[in-house]
Amino acid sequence: MAAPAEGDGLSSLGTGGGGTTHNTVSGDAVVVGPLLMAQHIEGIRLPPAPPDAPPGQAPPPSRVFVNRTKELSDLGDAARALAAGPDPGVLMVVGVGGVGKTQLVAQAVRRELVQLFPQGQLYVDLEDLRQDGVVDLAAVLGGFLRALGVNNDYVPGGLAERTALFRSVTARSRLLVMVDNVQHAPEARALVPPRGLLVVTGRRVLPSLLMDGAVLIDVAPLEEAAGTELVRRWYADADEETAADVVRLCAGHPLALRAAVEWLAARPHLTLDDVVRDLTAGRYGTGDDGAREAMGAAMGASEGPGEGGVGEAVEAVLDSVVAGVSEETRHLYGLFGVLPGTTATADLLRAAGATRVDEGLGELLSSRLAVLVESADRPRRYRLHDVVRAHARLRARELPEARRRAVLRLVVDFYADAAAHADAAVLGDRFRIQPPPLRPLAELGLRKALFTGGAEALEWLDAERVNLQGAIRVAAGQGWHQEVWRLCESLWALYHSRKHLADCVESGFLGIEAAQHEARPDVEIRMRNHVARAAYELGDLDRAESQLDAATGLLELAGDPRLSGVVWESRGLIELARGRSEQAPHAVGERAEQARQLFERALAANRAVPDRHGVVVQSYNVAQALVAGERWSEALGVLDEAAEVARATGDEPMLLRIDLVRAHAFVGLGSLERAVTATVAAADRAAVLKQFAKLDQALELLAALADRAEDRPLRAACEEKLGALRRTMGLRPPAAPPA
Incomplete structure (x- = not known):
């Protein structure tokens, strides 16, 4: 089911001046004069624009730096030559781990590159994100886009879409991108800025990058x-x-x-x-x-x-x-060698059995064995240098297997409880199979809670993403099946909100195996639906459908009707997506009808619980299918009933979606005036709820409607507001329409 969202009320669509005529239509919408419609759009409040400051993510340079004169000179010469050309450049800095490659680049940035590439610096260490030798480049690009000021609502899910948006946003920027620990050429190619410079560090030369024109800088140990x-x-x-x-x-x-x-x-x-x-x-x-x-x-x-x-x-x-170092610090160092992820918080280390954690972390930091990691979430995060981490893991091999297993169990249990609390904070009381965690959130954070509220919980999940994926793998390898699927279920809040879709597919398959080991058809249905929804968003409809086929075969064994509902909903969404790609009108209509029937089954499942929010969501989906099948009047009737339930339950986000579909139904009936009014109502709601991607949709639709109605003031107001919105969201303004 769709998760409930929080809103802060709905500002009414006013008529603005005395004597203005208006007619009430379905729902909350009112029809007002064209000029007042334009004035209302002009008056929609947008969030303040982000600071006009370029990202500065380059690692800080050390004050003590010797005998890299030649390397600095070579790097500077190459950067200047590449900056003078019209095409993007790539520098490859190669040397053994810990030899000072990152510091060499940091020195070059401070001394020269910051002037050559004034639009900012982006930085990522792929070693922190590498899992089983593979890096999720979509996640890297998502982080880059957010650092460039792109609102998360505008960050697409797939790698190709994120790559295209990254190139679009940086098309006119002289940008420096630094990427540490590159192992394969495709990892570098995906991150080249269109007019800037990519500097990659690695431990071996990548010949294919040299063939692409990359300049090699070799960094040897100090003489x-x-x-x-x-x-x-x-x-x-x-x-x-x-x-x-x-x-x-x-x-x-x-x-x-x-x-x-x-x-x-x-x-x-x-x-x-x-x-x-x-x-x-x-x-x-x-x-x-x-x-x-x-x-x-x-x-x-x-x-x-x-x-x-x-x-x-x-x-x-x-x-x-x-x-x-002290015995406690050696113990802490050993724990770092056992942990399944790349970073750790003091709370995790305590949960894993460490004592005197603050003193131990201080000693590791002062010994330059550990470093602090910048993160958007609340807790302070620590990691070992990648070379030190390799050493710690070698030393951890000397621990008895029972000891290693006991530590891993404590870590997995910590993450399973913490992720469940984060899921509840982000998505509220959505339908879940797992029971609430036994440990309260306050017990997981010694000095203060790991997060408070949904926004902080989502940031915590994102900061822990690699560690959580590692915990799922460890739990699967150890045969802790319940913890595998518990983590997978809780992480839907992250996967869906931040579009970590590749992670969702990978962990979902582990969740399916765990459910089969436990003979839990209800869990298997849930996990297969997660994989299907991620595949659907990635455009892989065949994979999505195959997972739903397997889930459908288990529905008779599931006790809760909502599990049937989620499967029928996902099937309906796939039918709508296939219908949009059809060419023949009769095929489109057939797909729309199949989708309607599936959504009707999902609606019946939600009514059986009853789940009022689910009833609204599935009624909305039924209406979408009716609109796709050009059954406009029927769609309006379904939407009116759904809106009544949504108003009674305060479900403002669904009212917003209902308004948008209602507008399309009015267009189908040829009632442009009512379509405009419904769209303005949707824009109004979206602005109040701060759902800016939906506001973007409403303004685009409204601009098209104004164009059809030859309403120039409204068209101009929409274009101006849309441009302002996209600038505020970190995107380029829309192209000017042809004269």
Whole structure:
């Protein structure tokens, strides 16, 4: 069923001046004079425009930066050459993990690139979003579009649509896009700005990008002299020979050097000689050959300076640094190695069994093992550097399997309860199969709630998206079937609102398997319908239909009639979509009639519960099918009945949708005046409810109606308001109509 939405009332459509004639029509609409209609559209309030400031997402540069003169010069020369050309450019910065690629680019941005590309910088680290080697590029583009000021209501669901919108929004912008940890050329190609520069970092050269014209910048570990200078800047009392020893033991790797010196800075009673002794003593005594090989592979390293490879050197440094922190912090570090996702909050770590979490996180941050992650939601988020994360996961392999499993169970249980609370906050009392979570929301957040209200809950879900997907995979792998489908059901609030449709399909199939293991046909129906709705929005109607075929075969085993309702509704939507692609009028009519019958079955299922909101939604769908079948008068009758129930229950969002369909029915009957009035009412409601995508639809329809009625004031008012709306929503204004 459609979820209930919150509204804040409906402003009445006034007539404006004395002596104006008007006639009451179906619903709330009134017919007023053309000039007053135009004045009313002009008076619709839009939200304030977002600040006219370009995004500045580039990572901050460090004040201590040495011996990258050649790389900076090469990067600057290439950027200037690419900026001077008419086509977008690509720079590929390659080096082993943690060698300083991101910092090199950050320095170049501050020194020169910010002037070359003044429309802003976008940034993403694909390692934070990679799941089983794959990155959801649609999610990356969705984040970019929101950072560019595009309202979420205007962000489409599919990758192709998001790519097209990204190119449209940035078509006239000299924009810099930075992407860390690119592993495959298609990941880069999808994110190239039309007139800007894409800078990607990675651990290996991608030949196909070079064939596309990308410029390669190679970043090697620091040479001994430069590394020694860096160590002495951090630790001024170090003599040159001891500093050089540290550089050799760290294989010139900046991340290892930084970790070693930060470790020393936290122990003022020790000297740099102690660091050298510790690394020398521990270098060959920790880890095994398999672990070292895995560490090198995680960094993308081959043999490097010194007696061993770069991976071995970094492993030795990290072993020493971790050995020197407190026992609680080592435990926390081990938890990071077990967690299924990429980031963690203090509340999650506590739920996973950590103690003295704040002190441990502080020590990990000061040791440069962990970093803070920017996020739109409330809790502070932490993650390990990707090289450090690889080390933590290697060390976590040493834990007993029972211990790892116990930690994962605590993590999955935390996410299952938290996601259920977030779902309830976002979608209210919609129909759910799972019972309410046993733990209250306040128990999941130690100092303050994870979120308050639907908006914050949605941001929390989005910030946790990769972690939640990881939790679903872990639960599926461990055979915790109930937690799999509970999480899948709760995440519909995220999938539907933020259009993470690929995630919905993937998790939905895991949910189907979990339901089958538990012999829960009701859950399987729900999961298959989730997959079907995501496939439907992605335009894959065949996949959607195949899932609904399987769900239909289970309906006799389902107890709640609402499960039948959701299946018939989804089938009806598919029929309408297929009808829109038909060419022959009789085929369109047949599809519309099939859709009407399916929606009637969904309506009957909702009446059987009874679910009044579901009754309104399915009546609205029946009317849509009647309009598609050109049965205008019947559609108006159904809409009037639905509007009566919606007014009685305060269902303002559905009244808005009813007005829009009513307008199309009036157009079909040839009553342009009433169509205009219904559309103005829809625009009015949409503005009050802040449903700006619906306001956009209403204004577009109204402009077309005004054009047909040769109402120039109303047409001009709609075009002006539509342009203002789209600018406010982060889009380009509509093209001027032909003269």
